[in-house]
Amino acid sequence: MKKNFSILLTLLGVVVSGLIYGTAKANSSNTPPSLEEVYTRIGYTSPDEAVKKFENHFNYVLKLPKIKPSISFTHQLGRFSEDTEYNLNESLEIKFINSEIVENHYKIVVRPLEKKLTFKSSANQKDYTLKNGKKAFYIEHPLFNFLIFEHDHWQYVLGIDKRVSKVTADTLVEIANSIE
Numbered sequence: 403m404k405k406n407f408s409i410l411l412t413l414l415g416v417v418v419s420g421l422i423y424g425t426a427k428a429n430s431s432n433t434p435p436s437l438e439e440v441y442t443r444i445g446y447t448s449p450d451e452a453v454k455k456f457e458n459h460f461n462y463v464l465k466l467p468k469i470k471p472s473i474s475f476t477h478q479l480g481r482f483s484e485d486t487e488y489n490l491n492e493s494l495e496i497k498f499i500n501s502e503i504v505e506n507h508y509k510i511v512v513r514p515l516e517k518k519l520t521f522k523s524s525a526n527q528k529d530y531t532l533k534n535g536k537k538a539f540y541i542e543h544p545l546f547n548f549l550i551f552e553h554d555h556w557q558y559v560l561g562i563d564k565r566v567s568k569v570t571a572d573t574l575v576e577i578a579n580s581i582e
Contacts, residue, residue: 437477437501445481449496452480456494459484460514462555464494468580471508471562471569476501490517505565510558518557521550528571533579540571549574553581 435443446452457464459482475498485491493513500506513519521527526542530549538551546561549571560577562569 437499441477441479441497445483446479446497447481449478449480452482452494452496455482456512459492460555464512464556465554465581466496466510466512467560467577468582469577470498471566471573471577473506473508473566473569474500474503475506475508492517505563507563507566508569509561511561512559513557515552515555515557518552519550519559530571530575532575538575538578540574547571547574549578551578553578 453464453466477497477499479497479499481495481497483491483493483495493511495512496510498506498508521539521541524541528540530538530540532538532551532553534553536552538549541548541550543564545564547564547569549558549560551558558578558581560574562574
């Protein structure tokens, strides 16, 4: 009797567990979303569309670098972030990514000078002078390396994945100098 009761209790536990946790079934027709779908869900559009929104919002023409790093990219995406609550954290971000070579990740972030980010000098910072006479500084970060500079009414931040060793500070300075 005790043995039957133990078996019955065990079976009851298995049934209850199955009801509580349910069963997961795989559906072979479900495919993960494409890279474009993932980025679209978080507000990215084409770079041209994002630039137009940014320019219309600030009523000023934006000049972007004419060149980009000489590495391969499969996607170019843009996002204008508008801060409707505080009107402080507004920016344009253009991403260049490669879906097959994840370290090929380059981005341009632009903000109006009135809302620019302030960076403290650090030991891992190197200063440069651009061809227009403006100062730029290069910062090495654990994940990305950045070149920060100002041009016209904008603060630009060029960022490259740290694993792309062929894109150096000099390369980013060359890209910054391509803004006319």
